[in-house]
Amino acid sequence: MLPFELIIEILTRLPLTTLLRFRSVCKSWNSLITDPSFALNHLHATSTRRLIFTRPADPYFTDYSLSSAFASTSAAATRLFPSAVPGSHFHHSIVGSCNGLLCLFTVSRNLLLWNPSTGKFRNLPSLEDQRFSVVTSGFGYDHVTHSYKVVVVLYIKNHEFDSRVHTLGSDSWRRIQHFPLSSTACCPGRFVSGMLNWLDKNRFIVSLDLALESYRRISLPDFGGNNTDEFELTLEVFKNSLCVLSCCSHFTDVWIMKDYGIAESWTKLLCVPDLIYYPEFLGFDFNVPRATRAICISDEDDEILLELWLDMEQKFVVYNFSDDSFRPAGIEKFGGRVASEVCENY
Amino acid sequence: MELLCIRQWISGLLPTVKKWLSAWCIKPVGGALVRQEPEYILLALMGSPLKKIMLCSSEKEIFSVEEQVMVQHSVIINNMIEDGSYNHEESKIPLDCVDSKTLKKVIDYCTHHTHHHNDNQEDLEAWDAQFLNVDSNGLYDLLMAANYLEIRNLLDLIYGTIKNMIKGKKIDEIRRIFNIKDHGFTPEEEEQNRKEYPHFY
Numbered sequence: 001m002l003p004f005e006l007i008i009e010i011l012t013r014l015p016l017t018t019l020l021r022f023r024s025v026c027k028s029w030n031s032l033i034t035d036p037s038f039a040l041n042h043l044h045a046t047s048t049r050r051l052i053f054t055r056p057a058d059p060y061f062t063d064y065s066l067s068s069a070f071a072s073t074s075a076a077a078t079r080l081f082p083s084a085v086p087g088s089h090f091h092h093s094i095v096g097s098c099n100g101l102l103c104l105f106t107v108s109r110n111l112l113l114w115n116p117s118t119g120k121f122r123n124l125p126s127l128e129d130q131r132f133s134v135v136t137s138g139f140g141y142d143h144v145t146h147s148y149k150v151v152v153v154l155y156i157k158n159h160e161f162d163s164r165v166h167t168l169g170s171d172s173w174r175r176i177q178h179f180p181l182s183s184t185a186c187c188p189g190r191f192v193s194g195m196l197n198w199l200d201k202n203r204f205i206v207s208l209d210l211a212l213e214s215y216r217r218i219s220l221p222d223f224g225g226n227n228t229d230e231f232e233l234t235l236e237v238f239k240n241s242l243c244v245l246s247c248c249s250h251f252t253d254v255w256i257m258k259d260y261g262i263a264e265s266w267t268k269l270l271c272v273p274d275l276i277y278y279p280e281f282l283g284f285d286f287n288v289p290r291a292t293r294a295i296c297i298s299d300e301d302d303e304i305l306l307e308l309w310l311d312m313e314q315k316f317v318v319y320n321f322s323d324d325s326f327r328p329a330g331i332e333k334f335g336g337r338v339a340s341e342v343c344e345n346y
Numbered sequence: 347m348e349l350l351c352i353r354q355w356i357s358g359l360l361p362t363v364k365k366w367l368s369a370w371c372i373k374p375v376g377g378a379l380v381r382q383e384p385e386y387i388l389l390a391l392m393g394s395p396l397k398k399i400m401l402c403s404s405e406k407e408i409f410s411v412e413e414q415v416m417v418q419h420s421v422i423i424n425n426m427i428e429d430g431s432y433n434h435e436e437s438k439i440p441l442d443c444v445d446s447k448t449l450k451k452v453i454d455y456c457t458h459h460t461h462h463h464n465d466n467q468e469d470l471e472a473w474d475a476q477f478l479n480v481d482s483n484g485l486y487d488l489l490m491a492a493n494y495l496e497i498r499n500l501l502d503l504i505y506g507t508i509k510n511m512i513k514g515k516k517i518d519e520i521r522r523i524f525n526i527k528d529h530g531f532t533p534e535e536e537e538q539n540r541k542e543y544p545h546f547y
Contacts, residue, residue, distance in 0.1 A: 002486060002524065006493060013509050021546055024539045025520050027530025 008032065012045050016117055036146075043100060051295065051305075052094075052102065052116065063116065069305060069329055070298050070318055095150065095188050096139035096196075103139035103150055111137075111150060113168065124150060125171055127164065132156055135179075138189025138196035142167075144211035151189065151196060151208060153179045165213060176213045180206055192237045193260045199235045205242075207261070220244055221255045221266030238297045243269065245294055254294065254304070270321040272304065305329055399427075400438030401453070403446040408438055411453050412460075419456040421496035443494055448487040451477075455500055478507050482523065517546050 002010075011019060011032065019042065023030045032038055049066040095103040095111065102114045109130070114121040127134075132154035139150050148168040156162050161179035166172070189196035189208065196208040197218075205218040223231065223246060231246040244255045244266075252272040259265040272294070295305040295316075302322040308315055316329035397413040416423045423439065426432045432439060441449060455477060462470065478485065485504065492500040512520060517539075521529060529536065540547055 002489070006489060007524070010505060010508055010512075013505050014513065018513050021517070021543070022520065024517050024531075024543065024546060025524075025529065026526045030531075 004028075008038070012038075012042050016042075020118070040099065049296070049299070050116075052097070061116070066296070066299065069296075069316075070303060071329075093188075095137045096191050098139055098141045098148065098191055101139075101148065103137075105134075105137065109134070111152070111166075113139075113148070113150075122168075124166055124168075125173065127152060127154075127173060132162065135161060136188060136198060138191060138198075138208070140189075140191035140194065140196050140210050142210040143194050149210050151210075163208075177215055180215050180217070187235070190235050190237045190242065192240060192242045195260065197235055197242055199233060199244075203233070205235070205244075218257075218261060219263045221257075221263075221268075223253075234293070236294060238269075238294075239301075252294070270304065272306065272319050272321075273324070399423075399432065401449060402438045402440045403444055403449045404442045405446045407446040407449075409446075409449055409453055411457065415453075415456045415460045418460055419495075419497045419499070421498070423495065441491075441494070444491045445487065448484070448491045451480075451484075451488060452491050452495065452497070452500070456497065459499070474503055478503065 007029075011022070011029070014022070019033055023033050051064045051066065051069055053062040053064075093105045095105055097103070100115065100117060102116060104112055104114055106112065110126060111124040112121050113124065135153045135155045137150065137152045139148070141148050145167075150166045150168075152164045152166075152173070154162045154164065163176045163179045164173040165176050166174070187198070189198050191197075194210050196210065198206045200206055203220055205220060206215055207218050208215050220233070221244060231248050234245045234247075236243045236245060238254070238256065242257045242260065244257075246253045246255070251274055254269045254272070255266050256269040257263075257266050293307040295307055297304050298318075303318050303320045306317050306319060308317060317326050318329045319326050398410045399413045399416060401409045401411060401416070403409065413427065417427055418424075426439060444452070458473060458477075459470075462473070478488075480488070485507070489501070489504045489508075492504060512523065515523070520526075531539065
């Protein structure tokens with residue numbers, strides 16, 4: 001009746017749950033919906049961004065849609081995903097998220113890939129070499145070979161770090177170039193544009209090209225002559241670009257690397273002022289909250305979600321950088337840590 | 347005034363005036379920005395009758411419509427006029443895959459949106475809603491026509507309507523709507539699906 005290309009257009013606009021249901025309509029719709037390239041197109045066309053939170057010793061994840069996180073009233077609906085993953089009694093740490101898939105590290109040093117939208121998961125082959133401790137890890141998508149890759153860095157001995165890569169679909173881990181960090185990194189690698197990135201304490205970025213499987217260095221922005229040793233630096237990914245946040249006691253600067261890999265393209269995106277200037281956020285003891293983590297930037301590009309601790313309590317606030325104001329976010333405090341930003345996928 | 351004289355006069359205008367007119371005359375065509383011929387804008391300003399073009403349906407019925415209206419909405423028609431393959435004096439644009447009833451509706455949509463584009467959002471949406479109050483065959487014909495002529499905003503409107511129409515429907519209803527006679531599943535697969543998700547059917 002309708003030409004198939006128009007059917008594709010219609011299906012691409014449907015919400016995820018409807019699409020999953022429509023796999024049962026007919027065989028040709030089934031093959032279309034389960035086709036990976038259609039899935040990626042759908043992801044980019046209609047994905048809603050979600051935030052997934054994890055909490056120590058809690059096998060459940062809490063998830064918020066981005067719009068409810070940025071809402072000014074407390075979000076009524078928070079869904080708890082039972083992580084129906086066997087053996088996952090306790091806390092998992094999140095290695096990374098990409099295209100709606102989460103890579104998790106379980107307590108028993110097992111890695112698995114989990115799709116929160118469909119609930120499906122896949123165990124990865126176990127890492128041998130139990131004697132070496134895992135220093136850091138990363139998860140990303142290789143555009144060249146169209147495959148997902150997980151990277152794990154093991155501490156071998158003094159100043160020697162081994163990198164192992166697993167390509168989804170294969171059944172083993174491969175050794176690649178040594179991890180060139182001079183000091184241990186604790187955060188998982190941040191994935192952007194086909195590269196995984198870590199921050200070295202000596203003030204540069206280590207970048208792993210997932211296609212070439214080799215490392216290189218990228219320099220940090222020129223912070224403008226300030227004494228950068230006083231700054232606390234963190235790496236984040238906002239708006240599909242790598243960002244560096246430099247926090248000092250008075251403000252947090254967010255720098256964005258507009259063209260990946262080109263150090264000259266570092267631009268200061270925004271500056272989050274310290275909350276001391278906003279008395280409504282001061283606690284009863286007049287303790288000043290410190291912004292501990294920037295989570296994400298809103299779809300409308302004018303607000304940033306921050307996690308901060310005040311009076312030993314976790315609070316989420318939204319800073320609007322177009323009108324320079326703070327307001328509470330729509331996320332209740334719950335004592336967990338933000339895991340990652342995830343898009344719906346299947 | 348004769349059309350040819352006007353055109354000659356305009357071509358003789360200072361280049362800066364022309365440039366100013368060109369910069370001013372950018373109109374959106376279904377999402378893309380397209381330059382309009384400054385001559386036509388000036389003609390309109392001078393009160394000359396707006397240029398019309400002829401569209402010919404599959405039933406060989408001719409519809410005359412303002413050029414600006416179609417050029418603003420349909421990428422295909424805009425391209426035809428831009429690259430000069432359409433001769434104003436002689437030809438008509440044959441649209442063999444669009445029947446008269448549908449073509450009339452498409453022209454209706456484009457005309458309304460051109461003339462009323464300054465209306466407030468609610469009025470436009472209300473008009474769009476009653477415009478799409480057609481049966482499903484009519485809707486599909488509109489979709490095919492909008493797709494063929496590449497009218498982006500009409501396409502988005504129709505897709506949005508279809509999405510809302512089918513979102514909550516059960517599988518059997520979807521098969522009926524899309525006229526899927528043979529679902530292609532083996533009897534075992536079909537039974538499995540029905541057993542697993544009985545509320546879908």
